[in-house]
Amino acid sequence: MQPIFITLNSFQSKEVQEKGQGHFFPLIAHAGAQGAEIRRELFSEEGGSLQDLRTQLEEAHLTSVYSAPVDLFNVLGSLNKEAAALTVMEAITLGASLVKFSLGHYNMQRSSVTELKEWLASLSPNDHNLQITIENDQTNHGGSLEKIHHFLKEAKEQHVPVKMTFDIGNWSFTGEDVFSAAKVLSEYVVYLHFKHIEQQNGRLVTLPLPAGETSEWRELVSHFSNDIPRAIEFPISDGNEACSYTALLANA
Template identity: 40%
Template sequence: MKQVIVPLNAYKAERMTELEQEELISAIAKAGADGVEIRRELLPLETLSFSKLGQHIRFQNLFSIYSAPIELWKEAGQFNHHLVTLALHEAKELGANMIKFPLGHFQSGISCLQELSEAWEEEYAACVLLVENDQTEHGGNMKRLKAFFENAAASHVPVKMTFDVGNWAYTGEDVYEALEQLRPYTVYVHLKHVEKKDRSFITLPLPFDMDAAWRTVLAQFPNNVLTALEFPLASGEMTKCYVNTIKEQESKVKQYDKA
Protein backbone atom coordinates (compact mmCIF):
# COMPACT_ATOMS: atom_id res chain seq x y z
CA MET A 1 0.00 0.00 0.00
CA LYS A 2 1.28 3.46 -0.90
CA GLN A 3 1.96 5.90 1.92
CA VAL A 4 1.34 9.60 1.26
CA ILE A 5 3.94 12.09 2.49
CA VAL A 6 3.44 15.87 2.65
CA PRO A 7 6.57 18.08 2.45
CA LEU A 8 6.33 21.28 4.47
CA ASN A 9 7.40 23.39 1.48
CA ALA A 10 3.99 22.63 -0.02
CA TYR A 11 2.62 25.37 2.25
CA LYS A 12 5.24 28.12 2.46
CA ALA A 13 8.54 29.08 0.87
CA GLU A 14 9.99 31.12 3.74
CA ARG A 15 11.33 30.12 7.15
CA MET A 16 8.78 28.77 9.63
CA THR A 17 8.79 29.03 13.40
CA GLU A 18 8.83 25.84 15.43
CA LEU A 19 5.20 26.43 16.40
CA GLU A 20 4.15 26.89 12.77
CA GLN A 21 5.85 23.62 11.86
CA GLU A 22 4.12 21.77 14.68
CA GLU A 23 0.73 23.19 13.66
CA LEU A 24 1.27 22.11 10.04
CA ILE A 25 2.39 18.65 11.12
CA SER A 26 -0.81 18.27 13.15
CA ALA A 27 -2.88 19.43 10.16
CA ILE A 28 -1.07 16.95 7.88
CA ALA A 29 -1.90 14.11 10.26
CA LYS A 30 -5.53 15.26 10.45
CA ALA A 31 -5.71 15.24 6.64
CA GLY A 32 -4.97 11.52 6.67
CA ALA A 33 -1.39 11.62 5.40
CA ASP A 34 1.07 8.95 6.53
CA GLY A 35 4.15 11.10 6.87
CA VAL A 36 5.82 14.49 6.69
CA GLU A 37 8.95 15.72 4.93
CA ILE A 38 10.84 18.23 7.06
CA ARG A 39 12.75 20.75 4.93
CA ARG A 40 16.03 22.00 6.34
CA GLU A 41 15.81 25.26 4.38
CA LEU A 42 12.60 26.15 6.24
CA LEU A 43 13.91 25.48 9.74
CA PRO A 44 14.89 28.18 12.27
CA LEU A 45 18.18 26.34 12.88
CA GLU A 46 19.40 28.78 15.53
CA THR A 47 16.45 28.12 17.87
CA LEU A 48 14.91 24.83 16.74
CA SER A 49 14.84 21.75 18.99
CA PHE A 50 15.11 18.83 16.55
CA SER A 51 14.28 16.33 19.28
CA LYS A 52 11.12 18.21 20.30
CA LEU A 53 9.96 18.45 16.67
CA GLY A 54 10.63 14.75 16.27
CA GLN A 55 8.58 13.96 19.36
CA HIS A 56 5.66 15.90 17.91
CA ILE A 57 5.91 13.98 14.63
CA ARG A 58 5.87 10.66 16.47
CA PHE A 59 2.99 11.83 18.67
CA GLN A 60 1.01 12.36 15.46
CA ASN A 61 1.98 8.83 14.32
CA LEU A 62 3.68 10.14 11.19
CA PHE A 63 6.57 8.74 9.18
CA SER A 64 9.34 11.34 8.81
CA ILE A 65 11.78 12.28 6.06
CA TYR A 66 14.48 14.91 6.52
CA SER A 67 15.33 16.84 3.36
CA ALA A 68 18.72 18.56 3.40
CA PRO A 69 19.59 20.68 0.31
CA ILE A 70 23.28 19.85 0.74
CA GLU A 71 25.04 18.37 -2.29
CA LEU A 72 26.80 15.11 -1.47
CA TRP A 73 29.76 15.90 -3.73
CA LYS A 74 31.53 19.19 -4.32
CA GLU A 75 32.48 20.54 -7.77
CA ALA A 76 35.73 18.58 -8.01
CA GLY A 77 34.00 15.39 -6.92
CA GLN A 78 35.09 15.40 -3.27
CA PHE A 79 32.70 14.24 -0.58
CA ASN A 80 31.03 17.15 1.23
CA HIS A 81 31.94 15.63 4.59
CA HIS A 82 31.32 18.45 7.07
CA LEU A 83 27.85 19.51 5.89
CA VAL A 84 26.62 16.00 5.13
CA THR A 85 27.72 14.81 8.57
CA LEU A 86 25.97 17.80 10.15
CA ALA A 87 22.71 16.97 8.33
CA LEU A 88 22.95 13.31 9.37
CA HIS A 89 23.38 14.41 12.98
CA GLU A 90 20.30 16.64 12.69
CA ALA A 91 18.29 13.78 11.19
CA LYS A 92 19.32 11.59 14.12
CA GLU A 93 18.12 14.20 16.64
CA LEU A 94 14.86 14.46 14.71
CA GLY A 95 14.51 10.68 14.63
CA ALA A 96 13.85 10.77 10.89
CA ASN A 97 13.13 7.51 9.10
CA MET A 98 14.87 8.74 5.94
CA ILE A 99 17.25 11.51 4.92
CA LYS A 100 17.31 13.00 1.42
CA PHE A 101 20.18 14.79 -0.35
CA PRO A 102 20.83 16.10 -3.88
CA LEU A 103 23.62 14.27 -5.71
CA GLY A 104 25.96 17.17 -6.42
CA HIS A 105 29.00 16.66 -8.65
CA PHE A 106 29.50 12.90 -8.41
CA GLN A 107 32.28 11.62 -10.67
CA SER A 108 32.82 7.90 -11.23
CA GLY A 109 36.38 6.93 -10.35
CA ILE A 110 36.95 10.14 -8.37
CA SER A 111 34.13 10.44 -5.84
CA CYS A 112 34.63 8.08 -2.90
CA LEU A 113 31.44 6.23 -2.02
CA GLN A 114 33.15 4.69 0.98
CA GLU A 115 33.33 8.13 2.60
CA LEU A 116 29.57 8.50 2.23
CA SER A 117 29.01 5.03 3.64
CA GLU A 118 31.27 5.65 6.64
CA ALA A 119 29.62 8.99 7.47
CA TRP A 120 26.19 7.38 7.31
CA GLU A 121 27.25 4.43 9.48
CA GLU A 122 28.95 6.65 12.05
CA GLU A 123 26.21 9.26 12.34
CA TYR A 124 22.86 7.63 11.65
CA ALA A 125 22.77 4.20 10.03
CA ALA A 126 19.21 3.70 11.34
CA CYS A 127 17.80 5.92 8.60
CA VAL A 128 17.43 5.20 4.89
CA LEU A 129 19.75 7.29 2.71
CA LEU A 130 18.08 8.90 -0.33
CA VAL A 131 19.37 10.84 -3.34
CA GLU A 132 16.99 12.96 -5.41
CA ASN A 133 17.14 14.20 -8.98
CA ASP A 134 17.21 17.96 -8.51
CA GLN A 135 16.76 20.84 -10.98
CA THR A 136 20.46 21.27 -11.83
CA GLU A 137 22.26 19.99 -14.90
CA HIS A 138 24.79 18.11 -12.79
CA GLY A 139 22.55 16.72 -10.05
CA GLY A 140 19.47 16.09 -12.17
CA ASN A 141 21.20 14.37 -15.07
CA MET A 142 19.80 10.92 -15.79
CA LYS A 143 23.08 9.32 -16.88
CA ARG A 144 25.01 10.68 -13.90
CA LEU A 145 22.33 9.50 -11.50
CA LYS A 146 22.29 6.05 -13.02
CA ALA A 147 26.10 5.87 -12.84
CA PHE A 148 25.94 6.88 -9.20
CA PHE A 149 23.37 4.22 -8.27
CA GLU A 150 25.24 1.56 -10.24
CA ASN A 151 28.48 2.48 -8.45
CA ALA A 152 26.68 2.50 -5.08
CA ALA A 153 25.23 -0.96 -5.71
CA ALA A 154 28.63 -2.32 -6.76
CA SER A 155 30.19 -0.82 -3.62
CA HIS A 156 27.38 -2.15 -1.38
CA VAL A 157 26.39 1.35 -0.28
CA PRO A 158 22.65 1.09 0.58
CA VAL A 159 21.40 4.30 -1.01
CA LYS A 160 17.98 4.63 -2.70
CA MET A 161 16.37 7.21 -4.96
CA THR A 162 13.78 9.94 -4.62
CA PHE A 163 12.28 10.26 -8.11
CA ASP A 164 10.98 13.82 -8.58
CA VAL A 165 8.52 13.66 -11.47
CA GLY A 166 8.52 17.40 -12.18
CA ASN A 167 12.25 18.09 -11.99
CA TRP A 168 12.95 16.37 -15.30
CA ALA A 169 11.30 19.35 -17.01
CA TYR A 170 14.00 21.64 -15.59
CA THR A 171 16.82 19.46 -16.92
CA GLY A 172 15.14 18.87 -20.30
CA GLU A 173 15.04 15.10 -19.94
CA ASP A 174 12.19 12.70 -20.62
CA VAL A 175 10.39 11.48 -17.51
CA TYR A 176 9.45 8.15 -19.12
CA GLU A 177 13.03 7.40 -20.15
CA ALA A 178 14.10 8.31 -16.62
CA LEU A 179 11.50 5.86 -15.33
CA GLU A 180 13.03 3.04 -17.33
CA GLN A 181 16.55 3.84 -16.18
CA LEU A 182 15.98 4.70 -12.52
CA ARG A 183 12.83 2.90 -11.37
CA PRO A 184 14.81 -0.05 -9.86
CA TYR A 185 16.44 2.30 -7.34
CA THR A 186 13.33 4.33 -6.43
CA VAL A 187 11.53 4.06 -3.09
CA TYR A 188 10.11 7.59 -2.88
CA VAL A 189 8.28 9.61 -5.56
CA HIS A 190 7.74 13.38 -5.51
CA LEU A 191 4.61 14.30 -7.44
CA LYS A 192 4.17 17.76 -8.94
CA HIS A 193 2.72 19.30 -12.09
CA VAL A 194 5.21 21.57 -13.88
CA GLU A 195 4.39 23.95 -16.73
CA LYS A 196 6.56 26.37 -18.66
CA LYS A 197 5.48 30.03 -18.59
CA ASP A 198 7.43 33.00 -19.99
CA ARG A 199 10.72 31.06 -20.22
CA SER A 200 10.48 29.75 -16.67
CA PHE A 201 8.84 26.79 -14.98
CA ILE A 202 6.09 26.91 -12.39
CA THR A 203 4.84 24.17 -10.08
CA LEU A 204 1.08 23.70 -9.91
CA PRO A 205 -1.27 21.33 -8.07
CA LEU A 206 -1.86 17.99 -9.76
CA PRO A 207 -4.74 17.98 -12.26
CA PHE A 208 -7.58 15.63 -11.33
CA ASP A 209 -8.11 14.41 -14.93
CA MET A 210 -8.20 10.63 -15.15
CA ASP A 211 -5.72 10.72 -18.05
CA ALA A 212 -3.30 13.12 -16.28
CA ALA A 213 0.35 12.23 -16.87
CA TRP A 214 1.13 11.87 -13.16
CA ARG A 215 -1.28 8.95 -12.91
CA THR A 216 0.55 7.13 -15.72
CA VAL A 217 3.90 7.76 -14.07
CA LEU A 218 2.78 6.71 -10.61
CA ALA A 219 1.26 3.51 -12.00
CA GLN A 220 4.76 2.41 -13.09
CA PHE A 221 5.95 2.10 -9.48
CA PRO A 222 5.13 -0.67 -7.01
CA ASN A 223 2.30 -0.16 -4.54
CA ASN A 224 4.63 0.24 -1.56
CA VAL A 225 6.41 3.31 -2.96
CA LEU A 226 6.25 6.42 -0.76
CA THR A 227 4.46 9.26 -2.56
CA ALA A 228 4.88 12.97 -1.77
CA LEU A 229 2.57 15.87 -2.65
CA GLU A 230 5.22 18.46 -3.54
CA PHE A 231 3.10 21.26 -4.94
CA PRO A 232 1.20 24.24 -3.48
CA LEU A 233 -1.44 23.19 -0.94
CA ALA A 234 -3.66 26.02 0.26
CA SER A 235 -5.44 24.33 3.15
CA GLY A 236 -5.99 21.22 5.21
CA GLU A 237 -9.07 20.37 3.15
CA MET A 238 -7.06 20.58 -0.06
CA THR A 239 -4.40 18.35 1.48
CA LYS A 240 -7.04 15.81 2.52
CA CYS A 241 -8.52 15.84 -0.97
CA TYR A 242 -5.17 15.05 -2.59
CA VAL A 243 -4.25 12.44 0.03
CA ASN A 244 -7.52 10.64 -0.77
CA THR A 245 -6.90 11.01 -4.51
CA ILE A 246 -3.50 9.34 -4.27
CA LYS A 247 -4.87 6.54 -2.10
CA GLU A 248 -7.72 5.98 -4.59
CA GLN A 249 -5.15 5.89 -7.36
CA GLU A 250 -3.27 3.25 -5.40
CA SER A 251 -6.33 0.98 -5.27
CA LYS A 252 -6.79 1.28 -9.04
CA VAL A 253 -3.13 0.39 -9.59
CA LYS A 254 -3.70 -2.69 -7.41
CA GLN A 255 -6.55 -3.79 -9.63
CA TYR A 256 -4.38 -3.21 -12.70
CA ASP A 257 -1.53 -5.25 -11.19
CA LYS A 258 -3.86 -8.20 -10.56
CA ALA A 259 -5.20 -8.23 -14.11
Protein backbone atom coordinates (compact mmCIF):
# COMPACT_ATOMS: atom_id res chain seq x y z
CA MET A 1 0.00 0.00 0.00
CA GLN A 2 1.34 3.42 -0.99
CA PRO A 3 1.85 6.16 1.61
CA ILE A 4 -1.00 8.67 1.42
CA PHE A 5 -0.64 12.36 2.18
CA ILE A 6 -3.43 14.91 2.56
CA THR A 7 -2.64 18.47 1.53
CA LEU A 8 -3.84 21.18 3.91
CA ASN A 9 -5.35 23.13 1.03
CA SER A 10 -7.86 20.29 0.66
CA PHE A 11 -9.72 21.89 3.57
CA GLN A 12 -11.42 25.29 3.61
CA SER A 13 -8.60 27.84 3.50
CA LYS A 14 -10.31 30.27 5.88
CA GLU A 15 -10.76 27.55 8.49
CA VAL A 16 -7.17 26.37 8.08
CA GLN A 17 -5.83 29.88 8.55
CA GLU A 18 -8.06 30.50 11.56
CA LYS A 19 -7.39 27.20 13.35
CA GLY A 20 -3.87 26.51 12.11
CA GLN A 21 -2.67 23.60 10.01
CA GLY A 22 -1.86 21.51 13.06
CA HIS A 23 -5.55 21.45 13.98
CA PHE A 24 -6.14 19.03 11.09
CA PHE A 25 -3.37 16.56 11.89
CA PRO A 26 -5.52 14.30 14.11
CA LEU A 27 -8.18 14.15 11.37
CA ILE A 28 -5.52 13.28 8.77
CA ALA A 29 -4.06 10.56 10.99
CA HIS A 30 -7.51 9.16 11.81
CA ALA A 31 -8.27 8.94 8.08
CA GLY A 32 -5.41 6.47 7.74
CA ALA A 33 -3.05 8.81 5.90
CA GLN A 34 0.66 8.66 6.69
CA GLY A 35 1.48 12.30 6.09
CA ALA A 36 0.37 15.91 5.74
CA GLU A 37 1.43 18.41 3.10
CA ILE A 38 2.08 21.72 4.82
CA ARG A 39 1.24 24.76 2.70
CA ARG A 40 3.19 27.93 3.19
CA GLU A 41 0.44 30.07 1.62
CA LEU A 42 -1.92 29.02 4.42
CA PHE A 43 0.24 30.31 7.26
CA SER A 44 -1.35 33.11 9.28
CA GLU A 45 0.38 35.81 11.28
CA GLU A 46 -1.11 34.38 14.46
CA GLY A 47 -0.01 30.83 13.64
CA GLY A 48 2.64 28.92 15.54
CA SER A 49 6.20 28.30 14.47
CA LEU A 50 7.49 25.62 12.13
CA GLN A 51 8.99 23.90 15.14
CA ASP A 52 5.54 23.83 16.76
CA LEU A 53 4.13 22.22 13.62
CA ARG A 54 6.94 19.67 13.66
CA THR A 55 6.07 18.75 17.23
CA GLN A 56 2.38 18.42 16.35
CA LEU A 57 3.25 16.20 13.38
CA GLU A 58 5.33 13.94 15.60
CA GLU A 59 2.54 13.74 18.16
CA ALA A 60 0.13 12.69 15.41
CA HIS A 61 2.69 10.20 14.03
CA LEU A 62 2.65 11.87 10.63
CA THR A 63 5.43 12.60 8.18
CA SER A 64 5.35 15.80 6.14
CA VAL A 65 5.89 17.40 2.77
CA TYR A 66 6.42 21.15 2.49
CA SER A 67 4.89 23.14 -0.36
CA ALA A 68 5.74 26.76 -1.05
CA PRO A 69 4.53 28.96 -3.94
CA VAL A 70 8.13 29.72 -4.92
CA ASP A 71 9.64 29.54 -8.42
CA LEU A 72 12.99 27.79 -8.64
CA PHE A 73 13.95 30.05 -11.55
CA ASN A 74 13.00 33.74 -11.70
CA VAL A 75 11.66 35.74 -14.64
CA LEU A 76 15.21 36.22 -15.94
CA GLY A 77 15.78 32.47 -16.01
CA SER A 78 18.23 32.73 -13.10
CA LEU A 79 18.11 30.75 -9.89
CA ASN A 80 15.74 32.27 -7.36
CA LYS A 81 18.38 31.69 -4.70
CA GLU A 82 17.21 33.80 -1.75
CA ALA A 83 13.59 32.69 -1.75
CA ALA A 84 14.43 29.08 -2.56
CA ALA A 85 17.11 28.86 0.14
CA LEU A 86 14.66 30.19 2.72
CA THR A 87 12.12 27.58 1.62
CA VAL A 88 14.66 24.77 1.97
CA MET A 89 15.60 25.96 5.45
CA GLU A 90 11.92 26.08 6.42
CA ALA A 91 11.43 22.53 5.16
CA ILE A 92 14.41 21.35 7.20
CA THR A 93 13.06 23.05 10.32
CA LEU A 94 9.71 21.39 9.74
CA GLY A 95 11.39 18.01 9.37
CA ALA A 96 9.83 17.49 5.95
CA SER A 97 10.87 14.56 3.79
CA LEU A 98 10.24 16.49 0.57
CA VAL A 99 9.93 20.12 -0.49
CA LYS A 100 8.01 21.21 -3.57
CA PHE A 101 8.82 24.19 -5.80
CA SER A 102 7.40 25.37 -9.10
CA LEU A 103 9.96 25.20 -11.89
CA GLY A 104 9.27 28.83 -12.68
CA HIS A 105 10.80 30.60 -15.66
CA TYR A 106 13.38 28.00 -16.59
CA ASN A 107 15.02 28.90 -19.90
CA MET A 108 16.26 25.91 -21.89
CA GLN A 109 19.07 27.96 -23.43
CA ARG A 110 20.18 30.18 -20.56
CA SER A 111 19.27 28.66 -17.20
CA SER A 112 22.18 26.89 -15.52
CA VAL A 113 21.66 23.44 -14.05
CA THR A 114 25.36 23.38 -13.12
CA GLU A 115 24.82 26.44 -10.94
CA LEU A 116 21.82 24.73 -9.38
CA LYS A 117 23.98 21.72 -8.52
CA GLU A 118 26.61 23.88 -6.82
CA TRP A 119 23.98 25.91 -4.97
CA LEU A 120 22.20 22.82 -3.68
CA ALA A 121 25.48 21.35 -2.48
CA SER A 122 25.94 24.45 -0.31
CA LEU A 123 22.54 23.84 1.34
CA SER A 124 23.19 20.11 1.94
CA PRO A 125 19.53 18.97 1.84
CA ASN A 126 20.66 15.34 1.73
CA ASP A 127 22.13 15.73 5.20
CA HIS A 128 18.55 16.22 6.40
CA ASN A 129 17.01 13.51 4.18
CA LEU A 130 15.17 16.23 2.28
CA GLN A 131 14.20 15.57 -1.34
CA ILE A 132 13.97 18.63 -3.60
CA THR A 133 11.25 18.49 -6.25
CA ILE A 134 9.68 20.67 -8.89
CA GLU A 135 5.98 20.43 -9.71
CA ASN A 136 4.09 21.07 -12.90
CA ASP A 137 2.00 24.06 -11.87
CA GLN A 138 -0.97 25.71 -13.59
CA THR A 139 1.04 28.31 -15.52
CA ASN A 140 2.22 28.06 -19.11
CA HIS A 141 5.82 28.67 -18.09
CA GLY A 142 5.90 26.40 -15.05
CA GLY A 143 3.67 23.71 -16.48
CA SER A 144 5.33 23.24 -19.85
CA LEU A 145 6.02 19.57 -20.53
CA GLU A 146 8.87 20.45 -22.87
CA LYS A 147 10.62 22.67 -20.32
CA ILE A 148 10.06 20.31 -17.40
CA HIS A 149 11.40 17.35 -19.37
CA HIS A 150 14.43 19.35 -20.55
CA PHE A 151 15.19 20.47 -17.01
CA LEU A 152 14.82 17.02 -15.43
CA LYS A 153 16.88 15.37 -18.15
CA GLU A 154 19.65 17.92 -17.62
CA ALA A 155 19.46 17.44 -13.87
CA LYS A 156 19.75 13.67 -14.22
CA GLU A 157 22.71 13.91 -16.59
CA GLN A 158 24.53 16.24 -14.21
CA HIS A 159 23.59 14.26 -11.07
CA VAL A 160 21.58 17.11 -9.58
CA PRO A 161 19.38 15.76 -6.74
CA VAL A 162 16.09 17.24 -7.96
CA LYS A 163 13.10 15.06 -8.81
CA MET A 164 9.47 15.72 -9.71
CA THR A 165 6.11 16.11 -8.04
CA PHE A 166 3.61 15.11 -10.74
CA ASP A 167 0.20 16.75 -10.43
CA ILE A 168 -2.25 14.82 -12.58
CA GLY A 169 -4.80 17.65 -12.69
CA ASN A 170 -2.60 20.65 -13.44
CA TRP A 171 -1.92 19.55 -17.02
CA SER A 172 -5.53 20.51 -17.80
CA PHE A 173 -4.72 24.14 -17.02
CA THR A 174 -1.76 24.23 -19.43
CA GLY A 175 -3.38 22.27 -22.25
CA GLU A 176 -0.91 19.38 -22.05
CA ASP A 177 -1.91 15.72 -22.38
CA VAL A 178 -1.56 14.04 -18.99
CA PHE A 179 -0.81 10.59 -20.45
CA SER A 180 1.94 11.97 -22.67
CA ALA A 181 3.40 13.75 -19.65
CA ALA A 182 3.24 10.58 -17.55
CA LYS A 183 5.00 8.55 -20.23
CA VAL A 184 7.82 11.07 -20.61
CA LEU A 185 8.30 12.05 -16.97
CA SER A 186 7.53 8.94 -14.93
CA GLU A 187 11.19 8.05 -14.36
CA TYR A 188 11.71 11.33 -12.49
CA VAL A 189 8.56 11.27 -10.35
CA VAL A 190 8.79 10.68 -6.58
CA TYR A 191 5.47 12.18 -5.44
CA LEU A 192 2.00 12.25 -7.01
CA HIS A 193 -0.77 14.83 -6.56
CA PHE A 194 -4.31 13.67 -7.27
CA LYS A 195 -7.29 15.83 -8.22
CA HIS A 196 -10.10 15.72 -10.78
CA ILE A 197 -10.58 18.68 -13.11
CA GLU A 198 -13.76 19.58 -14.95
CA GLN A 199 -14.90 22.61 -16.91
CA GLN A 200 -17.89 24.33 -15.34
CA ASN A 201 -19.39 27.64 -16.47
CA GLY A 202 -16.40 28.34 -18.67
CA ARG A 203 -13.69 27.67 -16.10
CA LEU A 204 -11.73 24.72 -14.80
CA VAL A 205 -12.60 23.59 -11.28
CA THR A 206 -10.99 21.09 -8.92
CA LEU A 207 -13.19 18.24 -7.74
CA PRO A 208 -12.75 15.02 -5.73
CA LEU A 209 -11.59 11.90 -7.54
CA PRO A 210 -14.44 9.89 -9.08
CA ALA A 211 -14.61 6.37 -7.67
CA GLY A 212 -15.58 4.63 -10.92
CA GLU A 213 -13.47 1.70 -12.03
CA THR A 214 -12.95 3.26 -15.48
CA SER A 215 -11.90 6.69 -14.14
CA GLU A 216 -8.93 8.20 -15.95
CA TRP A 217 -6.81 8.55 -12.82
CA ARG A 218 -6.88 4.80 -12.26
CA GLU A 219 -5.29 4.23 -15.65
CA LEU A 220 -2.69 6.91 -14.94
CA VAL A 221 -1.32 5.25 -11.81
CA SER A 222 -0.08 2.33 -13.90
CA HIS A 223 2.57 4.64 -15.39
CA PHE A 224 4.28 5.11 -12.03
CA SER A 225 6.11 2.99 -9.51
CA ASN A 226 3.78 1.43 -6.92
CA ASP A 227 5.73 2.79 -3.95
CA ILE A 228 5.44 6.49 -4.83
CA PRO A 229 3.59 8.52 -2.16
CA ARG A 230 0.19 9.81 -3.30
CA ALA A 231 -1.40 13.05 -2.15
CA ILE A 232 -5.03 14.11 -1.97
CA GLU A 233 -5.35 17.67 -3.27
CA PHE A 234 -9.05 18.24 -3.75
CA PRO A 235 -11.90 19.52 -1.54
CA ILE A 236 -12.57 17.47 1.60
CA SER A 237 -15.46 18.54 3.82
CA ASP A 238 -15.05 16.31 6.87
CA GLY A 239 -13.34 13.34 8.48
CA ASN A 240 -15.61 10.80 6.83
CA GLU A 241 -14.65 12.04 3.38
CA ALA A 242 -10.99 12.04 4.40
CA CYS A 243 -11.28 8.37 5.40
CA SER A 244 -13.13 7.44 2.22
CA TYR A 245 -10.75 9.14 -0.20
CA THR A 246 -7.64 7.98 1.65
CA ALA A 247 -8.84 4.38 1.29
CA LEU A 248 -9.79 4.95 -2.37
CA LEU A 249 -6.36 6.26 -3.27
CA ALA A 250 -4.42 3.78 -1.17
CA ASN A 251 -6.09 0.76 -2.70
CA ALA A 252 -6.15 1.83 -6.35
